[in-house]
Amino acid sequence: MEENKLKYFKGFLNQTQLGMREFVVKMKEMEEDIRFCYADPIKYNKDDFLNLILVYACFIVELFLRLHTYTDVEGRDPLLTKQWMLTDIQNDLILLENQLPLFVLEQFFNLTRMNLLLPSFLEICFNYFKNLEIGTFCPRPTSQIF
Numbered sequence: 142m143e144e145n146k147l148k149y150f151k152g153f154l155n156q157t158q159l160g161m162r163e164f165v166v167k168m169k170e171m172e173e174d175i176r177f178c179y180a181d182p183i184k185y186n187k188d189d190f191l192n193l194i195l196v197y198a199c200f201i202v203e204l205f206l207r208l209h210t211y212t213d214v215e216g217r218d219p220l221l222t223k224q225w226m227l228t229d230i231q232n233d234l235i236l237l238e239n240q241l242p243l244f245v246l247e248q249f250f251n252l253t254r255m256n257l258l259l260p261s262f263l264e265i266c267f268n269y270f271k272n273l274e275i276g277t278f279c280p281r282p283t284s285q286i287f
Contacts, residue, residue: 146200153203157253167252168195171245178242198245202262204230206255209265231270 154161168175168191175194176183183190207218234240243266250262259265 146196149203149207150196150199153199153206156203157255159253163252164195164199164249165191167248168245171248175242175245194241194245198241198249201234201241202246202249205262205265205269206259208269209259 154164172187172191176190185193243263246266247262250265
């Protein structure tokens with residue numbers, strides 16, 4: 142799975158007009174807020190922690206975007222054509238210990254300016270998880286929550 146995360150990370154960076162530096166700068170700006178979201182102290186040093194969050198956040202955003210925008214994934218992406226793998230990823234994403242703060246994902250999505258062409262990231266997330274039947278209503282924020 143780590144190999145797939147890195148492929149998606151690179152794919153995400155390739156489709157943006159931004160370099161990795163912009164994402165690293167954004168991560169450093171958010172680091173304290175991200176650390177504050179976890180109950181237990183983070184045992185990683187600063188660089189390892191930011192690298193982990195960066196790769197995982199880009200992987201999730203890219204996964205959600207691929208599933209949202211690709212109508213015909215056959216042959217395009219081996220990960221998306223294997224239902225068992227998608228189910229494993231979905232189950233992994235809902236585990237509490239694997240969750241990232243939503244504001245990190247939204248910031249990356251908005252940084253790429255894809256938010257000008259696509260629905261909000263909240264809607265894209267909701268569409269990804271709607272098959273789990275954990276809710277049938279996607280809230281529409283009236284103001285910036287984060």
